[in-house]
């Protein structure tokens with residue numbers, strides 16, 4: 013029924029009427045314990061949570077808004093983006109089951125699958141990073157219980173036709189989970205394309221200010237909801253009221269930050285693509301880049317995170333690039349207001365099918381600075397990179 017756009021709904025949910033008088037934002041409630049006035053109220057479920065683990069006002073408002081954004085019946089909160097990936101994989105898989113994903117899945121997710129899940133008897137097949145929907149579907153076996161997708165994927169930004177995979181999986185009773193962090197729950201709605209569970213690192217664009225770690229799990233199917241809710245309860249996961257409050261604050265301005273950062277990212281990506289030191293820019297919104305057609309078909313917006321494959325160079329040249337920068341912060345993560353940069357070539361060693369790259373792989377996140385200033389900063393980095401290449 014929502015007739016308003018995302019940005020309107022995210023604001024309007026704060027100003028709902030019918031509650032007498034109150035502050036615009038939910039109160040920050042730090043509480044392990046809720047007191048009831050009478051024993052009767054204590055037993056009354058409609059009177060709200062009785063214990064901090066069930067969530068405070070800000071967490072409830074955040075869950076409601078995230079579920080609305082993802083078009084889900086329910087959104088769960090967990091203490092990190094990684095937990096948002098691992099909880100559904102714990103809830104929905106049993107020993108003997110097989111998971112299919114690709115080589116470009118988020119690194120800590122790969123570690124969870126290869127270490128923890130393997131020890132539980134859940135096996136994973138990592139298809140090549142550029143596996144298309146047909147390859148994923150052809151890879152399904154009688155033991156495949158779940159397909160985990162990221163589109164675009166981590167570090168190398170491959171796109172996959174999520175809807176085609178979801179359709180084939182649903183027909184075979186195979187579950188699908190999408191790590192939707194790049195789309196921020198905003199530019200792509202996995203559940204509307206037949207996916208069972210959409211997770212994201214709230215840490216990134218929703219939080220948006222590099223001061224919160226959190227994950228969300230959006231789900232519709234009642235059996236999946238129950239299984240995921242049970243695991244969260246069984247493991248005792250809880251997000252702090254302060255963090256929920258900050259994430260809710262971030263969520264109000266998510267559409268504006270996301271769109272503005274995408275605008276700047278495209279300017280930066282186009283500039284980089286024209287530079288002689290750069291071989292390829294891995295950014296599906298960039299015309300001509302890998303995945304551009306799928307991104308154009310499926311996405312209503314873009315993140316400001318991209319990969320840059322340099323022409324040649326090694327770790328030392330990559331380090332020279334980073335050390336010459338003054339605006340880009342040298343730091344992991346993304347989705348905040350500030351620009352960040354990392355060297356990622358070493359991560360390729362963990363892949364089952366390491367990609368053939370023409371040179372050093374750099375990842376950059378474009379923040380809310382003026383893109384002209386960011387380009388001037390990158391110009392210094394590229395000069396230092398080129399100088400490091402010519403050192404004997």
Ligand SMILES: *Cc1c(COP(=O)(O)O)cnc(C)c1O
Pocket residue numbers: 091092093094095097118162166191193194212213214215216225226227345
């Ligand atoms: C950062 C990230 C996560 C994990 O988020 P944390 O809050 O740092 O645990 C999960 N998936 C993707 C794609 C990410 O980039």
